[in-house]
Amino acid sequence: MLDEIxxxxxxxxxxxxxxxxETLQSCLQMKCAIKELQHxxxxxxxxxxxxxxTDAEMKAILNIADSETATRTxxxxxxxxxxxxxxxxxxxxxxxxxxxxxxxxxxGMEKSEMYxxxxxxxxxxxxYIEAHDCGAxxxxxxxxxxxxxxxxxxxxxxxxxxxxxxxxxxxxxxxxVDIVVAGGSECITKFHLNGFNSLMILDKEICRPFDETRxxxxxxxxxxxxxIESSKLAEKRKIKPLCKLSGxxxxxxxxxxxxxxxxxxxxxxxxxxxxxTSGIEPKDIDYINAHGTGTPNNDESEGKAIARVFLEKIPxxxxxxxxxxxxxxxxxxxxxxISILSLNNRFVPGNYNFKxxxxxxxxxxxxxxxxxxxxxxxxxxSFGFGGNNSSLVFSKI
Amino acid sequence: xxxxxxxxxxxAAISIQExxxxxxxxxxxxxxxxxxxxxxxxxxxxxxxxxxxxxxxIIKRAIITARYAVKMAEIEKPDAIITGTGLGCVQDTExxxxxxxxxxxxxxxxxFFIQSTHNTISSQIAIDLKCKAYNNTYIHRGVSFENALIxxxxxxxxxxxxxxxxxxxxxxxxxxxxxxxxxxxxxxxVDSSLNIVDSENSxxxxxxxxxxxxxxxxxxxxxxxATINDIKLHYNPNGIDEKFIVDFLxxxxxxxxxxxxxxxxxxxxxxxxxVYKKLxxxxxxxxxxxxxxxxxxxxxxxxxxxxxxAICLKNNTVPKTMMLSNNNLNNINNILFYNxxxxxxxxxxxxxxxxx
Numbered sequence: 001m002l003d004e005i006x007x008x009x010x011x012x013x014x015x016x017x018x019x020x021x022e023t024l025q026s027c028l029q030m031k032c033a034i035k036e037l038q039h040x041x042x043x044x045x046x047x048x049x050x051x052x053x054t055d056a057e058m059k060a061i062l063n064i065a066d067s068e069t070a071t072r073t074x075x076x077x078x079x080x081x082x083x084x085x086x087x088x089x090x091x092x093x094x095x096x097x098x099x100x101x102x103x104x105x106x107x108g109m110e111k112s113e114m115y116x117x118x119x120x121x122x123x124x125x126x127x128y129i130e131a132h133d134c135g136a137x138x139x140x141x142x143x144x145x146x147x148x149x150x151x152x153x154x155x156x157x158x159x160x161x162x163x164x165x166x167x168x169x170x171x172x173x174x175x176x177v178d179i180v181v182a183g184g185s186e187c188i189t190k191f192h193l194n195g196f197n198s199l200m201i202l203d204k205e206i207c208r209p210f211d212e213t214r215x216x217x218x219x220x221x222x223x224x225x226x227x228i229e230s231s232k233l234a235e236k237r238k239i240k241p242l243c244k245l246s247g248x249x250x251x252x253x254x255x256x257x258x259x260x261x262x263x264x265x266x267x268x269x270x271x272x273x274x275x276x277t278s279g280i281e282p283k284d285i286d287y288i289n290a291h292g293t294g295t296p297n298n299d300e301s302e303g304k305a306i307a308r309v310f311l312e313k314i315p316x317x318x319x320x321x322x323x324x325x326x327x328x329x330x331x332x333x334x335x336x337x338i339s340i341l342s343l344n345n346r347f348v349p350g351n352y353n354f355k356x357x358x359x360x361x362x363x364x365x366x367x368x369x370x371x372x373x374x375x376x377x378x379x380x381x382s383f384g385f386g387g388n389n390s391s392l393v394f395s396k397i
Numbered sequence: 398x399x400x401x402x403x404x405x406x407x408x409a410a411i412s413i414q415e416x417x418x419x420x421x422x423x424x425x426x427x428x429x430x431x432x433x434x435x436x437x438x439x440x441x442x443x444x445x446x447x448x449x450x451x452x453x454x455i456i457k458r459a460i461i462t463a464r465y466a467v468k469m470a471e472i473e474k475p476d477a478i479i480t481g482t483g484l485g486c487v488q489d490t491e492x493x494x495x496x497x498x499x500x501x502x503x504x505x506x507x508x509f510f511i512q513s514t515h516n517t518i519s520s521q522i523a524i525d526l527k528c529k530a531y532n533n534t535y536i537h538r539g540v541s542f543e544n545a546l547i548x549x550x551x552x553x554x555x556x557x558x559x560x561x562x563x564x565x566x567x568x569x570x571x572x573x574x575x576x577x578x579x580x581x582x583x584x585x586x587v588d589s590s591l592n593i594v595d596s597e598n599s600x601x602x603x604x605x606x607x608x609x610x611x612x613x614x615x616x617x618x619x620x621x622x623a624t625i626n627d628i629k630l631h632y633n634p635n636g637i638d639e640k641f642i643v644d645f646l647x648x649x650x651x652x653x654x655x656x657x658x659x660x661x662x663x664x665x666x667x668x669x670x671x672v673y674k675k676l677x678x679x680x681x682x683x684x685x686x687x688x689x690x691x692x693x694x695x696x697x698x699x700x701x702x703x704x705x706x707a708i709c710l711k712n713n714t715v716p717k718t719m720m721l722s723n724n725n726l727n728n729i730n731n732i733l734f735y736n737x738x739x740x741x742x743x744x745x746x747x748x749x750x751x752x753x
Contacts, residue, residue, distance in 0.1 A: 042502060043501065043502045043503070044502065105514060105515065105516075107536075112494070113494060113497070113498065116494055116495070116498060117498065119575075119576050119579070120572060120575060120576070123579055126579050126580060129576050129577075129579060129580055130580060132576075133483060133484065133536065133538060133696075134515070134536040134537070135483075135536055135537035135538035135540075135541070135742075136538065138537065139538075139632075139634075139741065139742075142632065143634060148632060149631060149632055149633065150630060150631065150632055151537070151632045151742070152535060152537055152544050152630075153535060153536050153537040153544070154533060154534065154535055155485075155514075155515045155516060155534050155535065155536045156516040156519075156532075156533060156534050157514045157516055163533055167533075167548060167551070170548075170551040170552075170554075171551070174398055174551055174554060175398065176398060176547075176630075190497065190502065191493070191494060191497065192510075194493075194497050194502050194505055194510075195493065195505075195507070195510035195513070196510075197505075198505040198506060198507040198510055199507045199510065199511070200507075250531050250532065250533065251529050251530065251531065251532070252478070252519075252520060252523040252528065252529050252530065252531075252532035253529065254520070254523040254524050254526075254527060254528055254529045254532075255524070256524070257511050257512070257517060257520060257521070257524075258507075258511050265529065266529060269529055384516065385511075385514050385516065385517075385520070386514065386516045386517055386519065386520025386521075386523075386532075387520055387523070387524075387532075388516055388519075388520060388532055388533070388534075
């Protein structure tokens, strides 16, 4: 029998809120954070969902000197990690072996794209060279707290945070660590804004996931982590868990570097594996927080995969990227937090801006927030470039 | 950590030594440059030229070593594919970044962006092997490969997973070499790369690059290289002490006398090597080995080190170029492999000879 893994805390910062309370309120009110780009200068007029804080504001909150080298991705990561640790009642002098698993893909690119030619030509910004790689970002966050004896950086593009959570559960089950803080952090960069734009998958309007008229995604940014541990340890620490992480699945679509297979084979395997490890049937899932980017390709492929797995009874489905934007590597973290909030606050988040059902799908997403509803099992999907598909199941205790 | 020892059944490398040849560690090339690129195989002998045209260099190398290792391990496809890479597809990242800055965000082609994400390597291997199994990628500085390896071993603890392909891939582009040069990663000059570890007390190493694929399995085959018995990753920006190593051995029922060979990540950089020298009391010089003098320094160099260790165990002999004593070492049973990055990230791997 596998050890039961429970979620004992969480923290989140994204366009829809700088903490858990604000995130919950935005979800309940279906408040969309996607608007004109503020923090980075780009020639493209593309709507995005940014964290409201400036870097200076975050440094002030964190009590970090303005002169200290810290990328936006690291700063957001620190804010969300702080909230998660507080929420799980973990102090910096904790006697437990604690891991920090931080999914990210852009790492320090936000500064590299500003100073790249300086990097090549002079020594002015050498401190940002050191901060460029993804692992450096993870360690920057970890060092701020000083309580982590294991760090790791999963990077599978848009499913990075979900894979961090899966690794965390395995590390606990195999006795490598006691407690894991897992999720992801990613700020918007010109690099991936232009990358997604060159692929013509960014909508110039507010995105419309699972809508027949959908025309692409909007980028978001943020950081979010969940704290997981064995139910035994949570009991010993006298923590009332938020929910169980009852299952997870990871599979590769092995179809194309940036496109999903037409029938969503990889997604079907990931969701099926997640259900199997949870020991539940498809009909037991009450709500799916979909990957639902709003691109024509993803929503068709994911939608068909959902229809294949949940043939018997289609659960409530929505994409909260319609309000948070696509927070890329952090998405699995942000959406795990939203999934857990929905379990514990008895609501189904709405899929903002939905009008027309997709003709190729037998279902439509939840278009208005549903409240006073009992949810037992919620499934969260995160799919990345390269067909890196991951699904997580959170269950009420 | 492991339920039982895991066999290394396939191993292939493209490095600054002759490609796809297990004997290279016994007769390595010596370089007098600070930046050495891989010796590539003739790609058209391995890859469909039309498909290869769309692949970047690092992807070609990764696919070739993956295929080799999988074939050697006598399996059709692995039950998991996991890659460690410090910088991912950095050549394409640089191309997209440079074009974006120079052209002020205009006229950008998606091809370089598509190939730029770090997980391109694992997913391209999956597409090539038509393998929909568990797939993951880790980017964590000098322990990126060990991050991937521990995940592979965690997967192999599951009943349904019998084999895992774990790879370490990095390319050292001229631009990234230059960036790391600013951070004092490299020496000003090198006379003899093979002698870099004991040459001089100066700062920096010499740069290499490489693609290494290992297939791990629960099942022994005739040509199994060695077993992996345990792994430990530890983060401590203040370094480790002897106890860290002794405790790891004790957990495996061993003491320092049972270790035939202690392999370090010594690379000729004064500060890097000092961390290993502080452990001198544990093992005498006749039992201390290294590998970065053969493959050069890059984030996933430990993948080449583990490849070399597996070959040594299979052949029951360690070449003198890998030894601090500069003498050959025979009759080896257990290898303890220790690597650190900036004395912050620490990894220990215990390997043993296959028992028939």
